[in-house]
Amino acid sequence: MSDVTYFHAIQILQDNCTGCTACVRVCPTEAIRVRDRKASIDPNRCIDCGNCVTACQFHAIIPSSDPLDIIHKFKYKVAIISSSFFGQFTEDISYAAAKQAILELGFDEVAEEAMVTGFMIGMIRDYIRANREKRPILSSNCPAVVRMIQVKFPALLPNLFHQEAPMSILTRYLREKISEQQELSDREIGIFLIVPCVAHVTAVHQPEGAYKHLQDGAFSTGMIYGKVREIIKRVQNNPKEIDTYPQGLTWALSGVQAELVDCEDIRALSVNGVENVMDILSRVEDHYLDQYDYVVLRSCTNGCVGGCLNVENPFVAMSRIKKMIKEGESKDINVDDLAELYHEGEFAVVPLAPRPIMELDKDIKNAIKKMKQINEFLTMLPGLNCSACGSPTCYALAEDIVLGKATIDDCVVLLKRHSKEDED
Amino acid sequence: MADYWNIAPGMESALKECFTRDVEADVTLEFSIPEKDFNNAGKGSSEVKNLLKRLGVDSEVLRRIAVASYEAEINVAAHSIGGKMTSLIYDDRIHIKFEDKGPGIADIKQAMVPGFSTADDLVREFGFGAGLGLPNIEKNSDALHISSEAGHPTLVEFLIFFT
Ligand SMILES: Nc1ncnc2c1ncn2[C@@H]1O[C@H](COP(=O)(O)OP(=O)(O)OP(=O)(O)O)[C@@H](O)[C@H]1O
Ligand code: SF4
Ligand code: SF4
Ligand SMILES: [Mg+2]
Secondary structure (H helix, E strand, O other), X not given: OOOOXXXXXXXXXXXXXXXXXXXXXXXXXXXXXXXXXXXXXXXXXXXXXXXXXXXXXXXXXXXXXXXXXXXXXXXXXXXXXXXXXXXXXXXXXXXXXXXXXXXXOOOOEEEEHHHHHHHHHHHHHHHHHHOOOOOXXXXXXXXXXXXXXXXXXXXXXXXXXXXXOHHHHHXXXXXXXXXXXXXXXXXXXXXXXXXXXXXXXXXXHOOOOOOOOOOOEEEEHHHHHHHHHHHHHHHOXXXXXXXXXXXXXXXXXXXXHHHHHOEOOEOEEEEEOHHHHHHHHHHHHOOOOOOOOEEEEEOOOOXXXXXXXXXXXXXXXXXXXXXXXXXOOOOOOOOHHHHHHHHOOOOEOOOOOOOOOOOOOOOHHHHHHHHHXXXXXXXXXXXXXXXXXXXXXXXXXXHHHHOOOOOHHHOHHHHHHHHHHHHO | OEEEEEEOOOOHHHHHHHHHOOOOOOEEEEEEEOOOOOOOOOHHHHHHHHHHHHOOOOHXXXXXXXXXXXXXXXXXXXXXXOEEEEEEEOOOEEEEEEEEOOOOOOOHHXXXXXXXXXXXXXXXXXXXXXXXXXXXXXXXXXXXXXXXXXXXXXXXXXXXXOO
């Protein structure tokens, strides 16, 4: 195993945790265990998908995003908004009003992911055409998906789209532009993301892969939502002239994004929801989906509209965004500078290393030995997969026992059977 | 029963022994394959793949095993009235057996020809029936044995070495 400690933007509040195991059962990488009635997360296995945050009824697993007042440490404050943000409001609230509200939270400038969607689509197509030997190319925008590939499908790492994500590109672009225009040093400019998910908060605090440019903080949509709603009430009577990019909002919807990349010589597939993502990655690994040139993969339902820090239902949010795309008109932005940077290779990212969690042992003989032991324990366990022991399945408990992380006495069903036998 | 073998020349006796020798496998995995259950067909192979990942088997070898076992599993679901898959794992190889309850293959040589298929409409609706499954199994395995006859069960088994 690795010696690196991975940062994750989730925290378990021990006092709130009842040990109910709801989180244990929803974690796609089996990262959570409950021992002594408290949950804990294995940082090597967690991919920041947010499933556990949504599953916990007791507010014991909470996302750690930054407090809003950290923006005041900077002279010039910039927000970059996730495109899913605009699906979070009722239809009487306009795109421009929601955007203006962010500005009035205390920022000097507001940018959006959606500004560069058109540019991204072009870049993705170009990249696919230049890398035909790798099929299919896998989207790298969702940090949870990238992590999933690192931990469970490392053989697919070379297939990732090895260019920066929109928010990372914008960060770099804005920093350069602003420091020139406002004559400010890097340290005086604060760039912050408004994000829909834990995975993005993690990406800000531990940038790697497609997120190589450092931001100064990340705020979750859910956390600022109340305040934003209040401001919106105010600004609705007092609207400012504000540029919007409805066509770019497609970035929040994995399906529409795939349709945009799809063209005569490029076949694209869209997959969302972490279980579906795992299923598809397993098939890509066996070369069963080589007929596709590009796969858009998003860990959340419908794409980033389904992010766990959003407030609206992903289907409703998707429908609203689709309406905005249909009805609105985007301001054109000049992407010549970006295109130049891309051709100079400035957006290229270094390949990521695997974070394998599957191997039982480096040596196959030892791994087999351990697997035999696991199977032996498995035959002793009741096979109910009830999670009452705190491991997600009987198999996982057997594995935990063999790896020294649990004992057979953790199985409550066996314990009950034994105590009954003792009574009889 | 007719037998079909595909073994690299010179390796016949050694590999045939791997098919028949009665050494107990280190790890054994069984999976039943119901007739025409296309929603679940493929699960057996993916379980084997996950297990081999835990053993740290090389990803290219893993892919060959996954492809061969997936094709054979689908064949049992598509062309037979049901059967089972048994994976025998040793420290240097995997031996996977697919045994079904019939109706058997009348002419195995013909079935091996790329493009030959007797898939019915239902099977084709699920996207199978290109006649490439068996050739793919042959291409991806280190040794292949098929034993069948019209009106009898079919046995498809193959070996793949880890290094
Ligand atoms: N287990 C089996 N029982 C009976 N017949 C079989 C079995 N496996 C294969 N066959 C026969 O061999 C033929 C060729 O099999 P093969 O897997 O090569 O192609 P396919 O299954 O028809 O199509 P594809 O695998 O490309 O989807 C089948 O159409 C079928 O007639
Ligand atoms: S965020 Fe996802 S991967 Fe991480 S512990 Fe929670 S459920 Fe598991
Ligand atoms: S799909 Fe979007 S919102 Fe969900 S984890 Fe991935 S990046 Fe975050
Ligand atoms: Mg077939």
